[in-house]
Amino acid sequence: MAYTKAVLNRARERLADENRKKHAEYESHLAAAYALRPRLREIDRSLRRISAQAAMACFMTGGESARTIEQLKQESLRLQDERQWILDEAELADDYLDDTPVCTVCGGTGYVGTEMCECLHELCRQEQKRALSPLLSTGRERFENFNLDYYPDRYYPAIGTTARALMQKNLNVCRRFAHDFKPGAKSLLFSGATGLGKTFLSGCIARQVADNGHSVVYTSASQLFADYEAVRFDRAEPESVRKYELCDLLIIDDLGTEMTTQLTISSLYEIINNRLLAQKTTLISTNLDAADLEARYKGQIASRLLGCYQLVYFIGDDIRQKIK
Numbered sequence: 552m553a554y555t556k557a558v559l560n561r562a563r564e565r566l567a568d569e570n571r572k573k574h575a576e577y578e579s580h581l582a583a584a585y586a587l588r589p590r591l592r593e594i595d596r597s598l599r600r601i602s603a604q605a606a607m608a609c610f611m612t613g614g615e616s617a618r619t620i621e622q623l624k625q626e627s628l629r630l631q632d633e634r635q636w637i638l639d640e641a642e643l644a645d646d647y648l649d650d651t652p653v654c655t656v657c658g659g660t661g662y663v664g665t666e667m668c669e670c671l672h673e674l675c676r677q678e679q680k681r682a683l684s685p686l687l688s689t690g691r692e693r694f695e696n697f698n699l700d701y702y703p704d705r706y707y708p709a710i711g712t713t714a715r716a717l718m719q720k721n722l723n724v725c726r727r728f729a730h731d732f733k734p735g736a737k738s739l740l741f742s743g744a745t746g747l748g749k750t751f752l753s754g755c756i757a758r759q760v761a762d763n764g765h766s767v768v769y770t771s772a773s774q775l776f777a778d779y780e781a782v783r784f785d786r787a788e789p790e791s792v793r794k795y796e797l798c799d800l801l802i803i804d805d806l807g808t809e810m811t812t813q814l815t816i817s818s819l820y821e822i823i824n825n826r827l828l829a830q831k832t833t834l835i836s837t838n839l840d841a842a843d844l845e846a847r848y849k850g851q852i853a854s855r856l857l858g859c860y861q862l863v864y865f866i867g868d869d870i871r872q873k874i875k
């Protein structure tokens with residue numbers, strides 16, 4: 552799992568915030584209880600003194616140590632009984648004065664040993680979805696909301712089937728991809744004209760893969776190249792593009808709409824090649840077809856895209872016109 556630094560930091564901040572809130576709540580309960588029954592404060596002080604004395608008693612010699620510890624234990628039990636009696640009598644809930652952490656598994660640290668605890672994982676998943684909001688803007692980006700009726704049931708000789716049948720197949724490919732996703736899964740290349748549902752299906756995939764706990768980063772091609780350019784010309788730290796290299800699934804939207812320069816070509820090659828070498832999965836969508844890709848990106852880029860990615864062609868009429 553490689554959440555981006557920004558996602559991880561925000562999730563950690565939220566966990567720290569929850570810890571602070573929980574502790575503040577405990578302190579306010581404690582102050583209220585002490586105000587209501589001042590004897591509780593004395594008991595708590597005594598209990599703290601007893602535990603310090605018990606720790607000291609461990610260093611005493613022979614029988615004296617055991618005797619002292621036994622005495623302290625009895626005193627402690629008596630005070631705990633009294634404390635409980637006062638709480639009952641004041642009708643305070645049993646857990647009213649518990650100083651429990653937000654998560655009892657990790658104690659609110661977010662980690663169990665070196666493993667991330669589920670509580671921090673969940674916050675990362677939420678923060679990641681927030682970062683994916685441009686792609687998940689309608690909230691409807693789920694496979695079950697993908698409507699095949701928008702695709703014509705007419706025969707396209709070029710593909711030897713109808714657009715609807717092809718899109719049914721694409722939908723199955725995307726569902727399977729999202730459902731079975733593991734870092735290193737084969738990359739996808741969505742190719743087809745605007746308005747055929749490429750971004751919608753990218754959103755469906757992003758949502759499910761992120762829900763399953765993988766890190767997903769979404770960017771438009773032009774933003775991606777702008778970020779690399781900023782690093783190249785020292786306007787940004789190299790750290791700012793690390794997310795594109797480290798995430799489990801990188802989604803690049805609208806490849807081919809950017810202005811092609813030496814820099815965009817070399818950045819694109821670097822991203823595609825490095826991610827393939829690192830066995831990281833990428834989903835690219837483009838309005839270009841195979842011939843356009845070859846013409847525009849030539850050689851190594853086109854051969855990697857066309858050779859190593861699973862091609863998913865989109866065919867039909869512009870859905871956005873139909874919805875209007």
Ligand SMILES: [Zn+2]
Pocket residue numbers: 654655656657658659660661662668669670671
């Ligand atoms: Zn936890």
